Amino acid sequence: MTSVILSSKNPTAVKAEALVVATAQTSDGVAVVSDQLPTDLLTQLESLAPQLGVTGARDEVRKIPAGPKLAVDVLVLTGLGERAEDGTFATETLRRAAGAATRELAGLRSAAIALPASDDDEITAVTEGALLGAYVFNRYRTTGRSTEKEAAKDAAKDARNRKDPVAAIEILTPLHKNAKAKVVAERAQVVAAAVHAARDLVNTAPNELYPATFADAAKAAAKDVRHVKVTVLDDKQLASGGYGGLTAVGQGSARGPRLVKVAYTPAKPNGKVALVGKGITFDSGGISIKPAAGMEAMKSDMAGAAAVLSTVVAAAKLNLPLAITGYLCLAENMPGGNAQRPADVVTIYGGKTVEVLNTDAEGRVVMADGLVSAVEDGHDVVLDIATLTGAQVVALGTRTSAVMGTDTVRDEVKAAADASGELFWPMPLPEELKSNIKSKVADVANSGPRWGGMLNAGLFLQTFVGDHPWAHLDIAGPAFNDGGAHGYTPGGGTGVGVRTLLGFLEGRAAAEKAEK
Numbered sequence: 001m002t003s004v005i006l007s008s009k010n011p012t013a014v015k016a017e018a019l020v021v022a023t024a025q026t027s028d029g030v031a032v033v034s035d036q037l038p039t040d041l042l043t044q045l046e047s048l049a050p051q052l053g054v055t056g057a058r059d060e061v062r063k064i065p066a067g068p069k070l071a072v073d074v075l076v077l078t079g080l081g082e083r084a085e086d087g088t089f090a091t092e093t094l095r096r097a098a099g100a101a102t103r104e105l106a107g108l109r110s111a112a113i114a115l116p117a118s119d120d121d122e123i124t125a126v127t128e129g130a131l132l133g134a135y136v137f138n139r140y141r142t143t144g145r146s147t148e149k150e151a152a153k154d155a156a157k158d159a160r161n162r163k164d165p166v167a168a169i170e171i172l173t174p175l176h177k178n179a180k181a182k183v184v185a186e187r188a189q190v191v192a193a194a195v196h197a198a199r200d201l202v203n204t205a206p207n208e209l210y211p212a213t214f215a216d217a218a219k220a221a222a223k224d225v226r227h228v229k230v231t232v233l234d235d236k237q238l239a240s241g242g243y244g245g246l247t248a249v250g251q252g253s254a255r256g257p258r259l260v261k262v263a264y265t266p267a268k269p270n271g272k273v274a275l276v277g278k279g280i281t282f283d284s285g286g287i288s289i290k291p292a293a294g295m296e297a298m299k300s301d302m303a304g305a306a307a308v309l310s311t312v313v314a315a316a317k318l319n320l321p322l323a324i325t326g327y328l329c330l331a332e333n334m335p336g337g338n339a340q341r342p343a344d345v346v347t348i349y350g351g352k353t354v355e356v357l358n359t360d361a362e363g364r365v366v367m368a369d370g371l372v373s374a375v376e377d378g379h380d381v382v383l384d385i386a387t388l389t390g391a392q393v394v395a396l397g398t399r400t401s402a403v404m405g406t407d408t409v410r411d412e413v414k415a416a417a418d419a420s421g422e423l424f425w426p427m428p429l430p431e432e433l434k435s436n437i438k439s440k441v442a443d444v445a446n447s448g449p450r451w452g453g454m455l456n457a458g459l460f461l462q463t464f465v466g467d468h469p470w471a472h473l474d475i476a477g478p479a480f481n482d483g484g485a486h487g488y489t490p491g492g493g494t495g496v497g498v499r500t501l502l503g504f505l506e507g508r509a510a511a512e513k514a515e516k
Contacts, residue, residue: 001193002102002134004127004169006176006185009112011036011070014170016110018074019066020101023049023056024089025082030056033080033089034114036172041069045077057081058096059486061104072112076101089116091125092421098126099133099488105166106136117173124184125421127171128499131192132488134165137203187318191502194314195495197221201306202480202493206282206299211250211258211330214281214302218260218328221313227266228316233259238369244347245354245369249362250331252286252339257331259369262309264316269323270512273505274374275312278363278386279305279330286333286359287341294482300493301363303479304386305330307497314502320509325377327370333362345442349373352464355442363388364460365446371464381409382465383504385473385497391453393477395427401478401496402427404458405471413471416503422496424473429458437463473497 011019011034022033030049032042049055054062060079066072078101080089094115105111113130117123175181201209201217209217215232222228235256239247243259250257260279280301284290290298308326315324340346344356346365350372354365363386374382392402400423403413410426417424436448436456444463448456458472478496485491 001196002131002165002167002169004131004171004185004189006123006173006181007112007170008174008176009170009172011112011114011172012038013071014112014172015071016112016170017072017108018076018105018111019070019072020076020078020098020111020113020115022080022097022115023054023077024080025056030054032077033116036114038069055079058093059100061100063104076104091121094122094125095129095132095421096487098129100486102130102133102166102169103485103488103490105134106163108166110168110170111166112170112172114172117171118175120180120184123171123173123175123181124188127185127188128192129488130169130171131189132195134169135196135199135490136163136165137200137490137492138163140205190314190317191499194310194502195498197313198303198306198310198495198498199490199493201309202300202303202495204299209299209302210255210281210332211279212255214279214305214328214330215258215260218262218309221309222262225313225316228262228264228313231261231263241349242347243349243369245349245365245367246329246331248340248344248346248356249280249333249366252336253332253334254336255332257366258328259373260328260330262312262326262328264312264324266319266321266323268321270321271508272323272379273508274325274327274377274379274382275308275501276327276367276370276374276382276384277305277308277329278302278367278384278388279328280363280366281330281332283333283360283362284335286339286362287335288358288360289335290360297480297482300480301387302330303475303493304384304497306493307385307495307501310495310498311501311505314498315505320505321513322505322509324505325374325379327374329366329370331362331366333359348464350376350464352444353442355439355445357445358447361447361457364457367461368464371461375465375468381469381508383409383413383471383473383501384461385475385501387476387479388474389454389457389476391457392474395454396425396477398477398481398483399423400425402454402474403471404429404455405462406469409469409471412507413473413500413504416507417500420499420503422500423478424500427455427458429455429462434459473500
């Protein structure tokens, strides 16, 4: 991953291939946001802005030759939009601007970023954004790669050919020697690495990532991470252990399901939190098969499990004083000869029965096994995260996720999301909609009417947690970006949810510490 350091160098003297400077929209045109660049250079840039097509709008990035007054080759102007009424910029605005800039720097070896970074929040935002934007998934590309001989001879050329992320970043800040600033910058690196890991899993081709190899990936991610243990239940163990949801969904595939527990247990935990992730490594819809158009994006149906795995590992690296167990509910939903059928009745772990009305409503069925197991293990609170419903996208679009559940826990998640810069919106679980998932033959049906589909799914999950403190995060739209990149968000897997889950855990840890 891209390396990052804090530095106090003057932007005019910093030696790097590129220098990133912010621009802003004003009533008079464009302002260059810098108190370190020479006044004459600022004036020149602002006067040239209209000719360069620079408006200062958010997500706008322009690269121009640096000129003789700077030691870098390229000057990168990244837009912040308008200032707030108090003259500042929101931390998420800084995060997006930094990420939008570094997305455009792939192939370079070094860059310096001279965005506002004069307090801990700004340093966090700029560092996180820069690292989140410095992401490229090129595992399967061969076009443009150097030969092995060329790569060995010229590593920089090879990186440019493959469009690797910018290799090294300097964040220019007057707080470069401040101990707390260094801590928040180090945390930002852990967070960004976790998001990248989740993105990589989502972007991996489904012929390579299936339940067994996902379990292997979990073991690899946890290797050498202190206090983390990975336990895997395979298809035979799931069947004999009564995990009927995972068994039923996975039985149509030649690749059997897995339940992977990733447990972080520090020496003296202040509390216990469970994270349950949907891990459908490919979702064909089963016998209730999906339309062919767009089905390729269903490799992303394991984004919830990817977020959980990455979050638990990151929490361990941050030494959070909580016991955190991730439950990765992994299956491939295929229409094989042994696939589950509409009208099948499935017995979930713990004994509740589910009538399968739609085999494409499989995520909630595998999640039921994980949720019951998490509650049984005695956690203080349970969060689940899943690319669960198309109805989420209809209701909230492709950039805003939903959260529902116990009111207090739901509100904690929303607060963590707001602080992290991720978009979540609280949704209700109306009592009157419970009739939508009633079954004529079983305890509950796995599907209901189209209207209120996201809420129906949430109510289904609630059936398996009862009154236990719980929240459900539906990330169906935001988990996979099949449009153009924006801000620090690339095309493909986005890693959504990791920052919110980590923020939730950090908030819990701080609250527990304060109570003691």
